[in-house]
């Protein structure tokens with residue numbers, strides 16, 4: 759590989775050794791693969807097909823880490839050779855994608871948790887006020903899941919995540935996790951102060967929001983980039 763671009767650029771470890779950093783109530787999951795896929799998503803020239811693929815890859819890596827405290831029970835299994843012990847999950851897990859952009863994360867997460875229930879929540883941000891507007895919610899009145907995992911690539915002001923957490927609290931969910939790819943510092947501060955019991959997992963926390971409450975540097979509008987609905991005018 760002599761003379762390759764990779765060799766000419768200075769190589770260094772790009773993730774902390776533990777791969778997890780606690781910033782306030784937020785777990786930042788730091789891993790070279792996470793950073794590489796996130797960089798593709800941030801790049802404005804990345805086309806929707808690669809953007810979608812990157813969302814899926816990141817969702818898999820993030821949810822793998824975010825589910826490491828799930829409870830299980832011991833079971834027995836017959837291999838072709840003998841009987842041995844194994845594990846089954848013992849908690850009812852609900853995945854809660856926030857429409858639209860959260861839909862981009864659901865398929866890879868269902869691959870990891872095929873027994874999970876999926877409860878959709880429709881929320882969009884009003885363009886003028888940046889406040890979340892509810893337009894779809896079919897959560898049942900009773901019988902909450904044991905663990906709910908909110909899926910949404912972006913956590914900007916935190917308004918949408920807090921609206922979702924409030925809905926889950928009203929349903930009676932005892933353990934709620936939020937898995938986002940990019941958050942703003944302001945957003946994670948707001949969510950962790952209003953919902954200190956919620957576990958928040960992000961790949962990176964960006965420093966600011968602009969005057970339209972978009973994350974900076976961020977990646978633009980995740981829903982538009984996933985679904986290829988950027989207004990060309």
Ligand SMILES: O=P(O)(O)OC[C@H]1O[C@H](OP(=O)(O)OP(=O)(O)O)[C@H](O)[C@@H]1O
Nearest residue numbers: 858859882883913914915916917918981
């Ligand atoms: O933290 P907040 O300030 O609430 O912003 C984050 C929300 O904004 C985006 O959705 P958007 O309103 O663009 O809807 P969409 O997914 O339908 O595009 C994103 O997917 C979050 O749901």
Ligand SMILES: O=c1cc[nH]c(=O)[nH]1
Nearest residue numbers: 914972973978979980
């Ligand atoms: O930066 C942002 C903020 C909200 N929603 C997005 O998709 N991106």
Ligand SMILES: [Mg+2]
Nearest residue numbers: 979980981982
């Ligand atoms: Mg959007």
